[in-house]
Amino acid sequence: MILLLANIKQLLTFRGPSGPRAGRAQGEIGLVKNAAVLMKNGRVTAAGKEREVLRHPLAKKARVVEANGIVLPAFVDSHTHAVFAEPRxxxxxxxxxxxxxxxxxxxxxxxxxxxxxxxxxxxxxxVSQLLERAERFLECGTATIEVKTGYGLDKKSELKMLEAVRAAASRTRLEMVPTLLAAHAVPPEFKGDSGKYLRYVLDEIVPAVVAGDLAQFADIFCERGYFTPEESRSYLNACLRRGLVPKIHAEQLSNYGGAWVGVKTGAVSADHLDYALPRDIRDLRRGGVVATLLPVSNFFLGLSRYPDARAFIAGCVPVALATDFNPGTAPCWNMQMVLSAACTHMKMTPEEALCAATINGAHALGAGDWTGTIEPGKQADLAVFDASDYRELCYYFGANLNKLTIKKGKTAYRKRDLIA
Ligand SMILES: [Zn+2]
Structure with a gap:
């Protein structure tokens, strides 16, 4: 299947060096005006000025779709708790x-x-609930999400959540990357004994998850009253030895040492970081850990304090943005709302925020080599927005400007015309 997305007012390619974008590079968007993208078999073949792309020999054989808007890599939402039973x-x-x-x-x-x-x-x-939610992500221009467990907190229910992710993923174009977050809280059965609970998770849940190849990452909530830095470090190291790559909820409610644990365990990302200190920022940079910031949860809780995105960018730590979609603190699946909160409340520039929601989000999932930018050889994951200038995505808020989401070269969502 060959597809030509033509008549693009502005194309944001995020073409650049491999690896997450930090410091000044976080603001580089790879803008091309009057552009087109040619795709074949789910991958990008050519992307750039329309008149140049049209010269490609495959262009004549392609099915043409008029974008008539702006195009960027589909959002990669690298932190969600999208499996839950009820809103709170x-x-x-x-x-x-x-x-x-x-x-x-x-x-x-x-x-x-x-x-x-x-x-x-x-x-x-x-499964059916997750599939409905998948449609909402696609509708807003997101084509890849991470999904955490963590509302089961026993073997049967944690596995039920991961199996639901697998079942749903086979029935939607939304790519779902599963993370085991059995270490989200200590369940009532283990009340007051976090160490005993973590041993149970390592002895009972992790082996079953690994045997079934049900998760890619292991995450832990490193916070006072939940799990200590020492517990988090040995737990994540044990998970890593079994093939689950670490992620960590760090410095969300207080400065507690989670960022340092993320560095010591080789975590792909440290998430939240509202209370990170300058020494944490230095550690994260040295450790090559992506800082995933989740401003919509601060917004929803009505907090005046937000993570200090400017300090991370100044400290050359790559910043990713994600929704944190969950029933308690962030009932929001629209990455465009996250862009707005990031610009308004964390003073990220639109360019930095868009980079954080695409290529840096991909790196926060270890997926930056195949998604998150629009360039030849990469997966054709992109979204078309009804706008004339990419900054409109950060400027209008509470809105959805997306009109077409393409995943692996195929239409995953298309806005229906109101008048046929
Ligand atoms: Zn979370």
Whole structure:
């Protein structure tokens, strides 16, 4: 199948060196005006000025689609908790009335309420729900997401979540990369004994996950009251020895040492980092760890404090942006909302934010070699937006400007014309 995407007002290729983009390179977008992209068998064959792409011998044989908008690599959302049974509407209402997170927990809300609901949920229901959510990601221009477990917290339910991801992934064009986050919290059965719970995860859950090839990454919530830096380090190292690449929830609620653990365990990304200090930024740069920032959760919680994106960029740490889509702190699947929050609240430039949501997001999933840019040889994962200037994606908020999402050269989402 040969496809020519023509009449592109602005094409953002993000062509550049291999590896995540840091410092000044984070703001380089590889802009081409009046462009076209030629794709064959799911890969990009040529991308650049339209008159040059049209000279390619395959161009004459291609099916032509008029973009009439701007084109960039489809978003790579490298941090989601997209498998959950129910929205937390009661928690939300309580929070609007000023009830604290501890207060919400005391009333039976919070993460443990999500755990109870996931444990009860039928597998088929979990799959169909995830498929509906997959459509929403595609509709907003995202073609690859990471999906974490972490609402099961026992062998049966954690495996049920991973199997649901696998089943759903075979029925949608959205690519879903699974992460085991059994170390999200200590479940009630192990209350007060995080060490015993982690041993259970390593002895019972991880071997089954590895045997079934059900996850690519292992993640842990390194935070006071959850898992200590020492526990996180030995847990992630044990997972790595079994083939699961580390990721870490680090410095989200306090400065606790998670970033350092990420560096020491060779994590592909350290995520949240609201309370990272200058020494963490130096460590992350030396360790080559991508900093994944999740400003929509700060927005949703109404926090005034956001991660210091400018400090990471100044410190030459590659920054990725993700939705953190989850029922408690970020019920948002639209990466365009994340772009807005990143520019408005973290003072990232539109160019830096778009880089963070595409190629750097891909690197946060170890997928930067085949997705996240538009250049010959790479997977044809791209999105077309109804705009004349790429900055509109960061400027309009609460909107969806996407009209076409292409995954591996095939249409994954197409906005229907209102008038046929
Ligand atoms: Zn998270």
């Amino acid at each position: 509407l009661r928690d939300f209402s309580l929070r609007t009335q000023g009830v604290s997170y501890a207060g919400i927990r005391a009333r039976g809300g919070g993460i443990i309420s999500s755990v109870k609901a996931v444990r009860r949920q039928a597998p088929a229901n979990m």
